Amino acid sequence: MSAFPYVLTGPIGSRSTLGMVVLQTDETIEHDFRRIFVDPDLALYISRIPSGDTLNPDSIADMEIALPHAASLLPPAATFDVVGYACTSGTTLIGADRVAELVQSTVETRNVANPLTAALSAMKALNVGSVGLVTPYIDVVAQQIRTAFEGAGFNVPSTVSFGEEVEARVARIDPMSIAEAATEVARGPGVEAVFLSCTNLRTLDIIDDLEQKLGMPVVSSNQAMAWHMAQLADIPTPKNGPGRLFQTSIKG
Numbered sequence: 001m002s003a004f005p006y007v008l009t010g011p012i013g014s015r016s017t018l019g020m021v022v023l024q025t026d027e028t029i030e031h032d033f034r035r036i037f038v039d040p041d042l043a044l045y046i047s048r049i050p051s052g053d054t055l056n057p058d059s060i061a062d063m064e065i066a067l068p069h070a071a072s073l074l075p076p077a078a079t080f081d082v083v084g085y086a087c088t089s090g091t092t093l094i095g096a097d098r099v100a101e102l103v104q105s106t107v108e109t110r111n112v113a114n115p116l117t118a119a120l121s122a123m124k125a126l127n128v129g130s131v132g133l134v135t136p137y138i139d140v141v142a143q144q145i146r147t148a149f150e151g152a153g154f155n156v157p158s159t160v161s162f163g164e165e166v167e168a169r170v171a172r173i174d175p176m177s178i179a180e181a182a183t184e185v186a187r188g189p190g191v192e193a194v195f196l197s198c199t200n201l202r203t204l205d206i207i208d209d210l211e212q213k214l215g216m217p218v219v220s221s222n223q224a225m226a227w228h229m230a231q232l233a234d235i236p237t238p239k240n241g242p243g244r245l246f247q248t249s250i251k252g
Helices: 029-036 057-072 090-093 096-104 114-127 139-151 174-185 207-214 221-233
Strands: 016-023 042-050 080-086 109-115 130-135 155-161 191-196 218-220
Touching: 016 029, 016 057, 016 221, 029 042, 029 096, 029 221, 042 057, 057 090, 057 096, 057 139, 057 191, 080 096, 080 130, 080 218, 080 221, 090 096, 090 114, 090 139, 096 109, 109 207, 114 139, 114 191, 114 221, 130 139, 139 155, 155 174, 155 218, 174 218, 218 221
Parallel strands: 016 042, 016 080, 080 109, 130 155, 130 191, 191 218
Antiparallel strands: none
8 A cells, every 4th residue: 555645734822832840639720721812823732740649748749750740741853932831839839940950951941931931920010019818729739829928029918728638628618708708818917919829729710700899809720821831932922811920021
């Protein structure tokens, strides 16, 4: 049998190609990203990283070891504009620079994104100096998020956490409970914006209503990371993104 002749064409991502390393237990961020990035000329490829059933410093340390291999499972022939590591707490404990080093050790990409750096960039772009935090984490992890914001120059007058360690339960936290926690944390003295931390929380559909109710920006891990990856890839900000953030560009 003779081979039928064919021609080669360009990549699916003729506008941009994004990659993301997602926690094995995360049920939320991939769904959110496919709702936000709907341009058919934008390619989005996902790899998964073993993350354990619980989120604590030990399981996060294991992810640091596994991250290069997980990134290497993204399509090797693709030319990535941005690859993101989709874990807010993981980035906080591992360190953003270390995450970028680990990702770029096995995949060629111009930029590496993460939810923590994205959230900090988002707050700066929104001209916010005081942030209330909502997290699902146990205290030892939640405190690291607070410390990261304070270390970046933000005041953190109030924090609310659900104290949940089991990842499968984080994905099941009702958005109404998240909204109630955001309302509580927004009452903190001088709070100018609320950050909903964790890529596994279902936040996308409550951001617009919360901003209207609270009269301040509301930023979530998934929303911030999608916005930041679009900025880093130098593509138009997706129109499907919620909140004031998607009408904002990076400053400086």
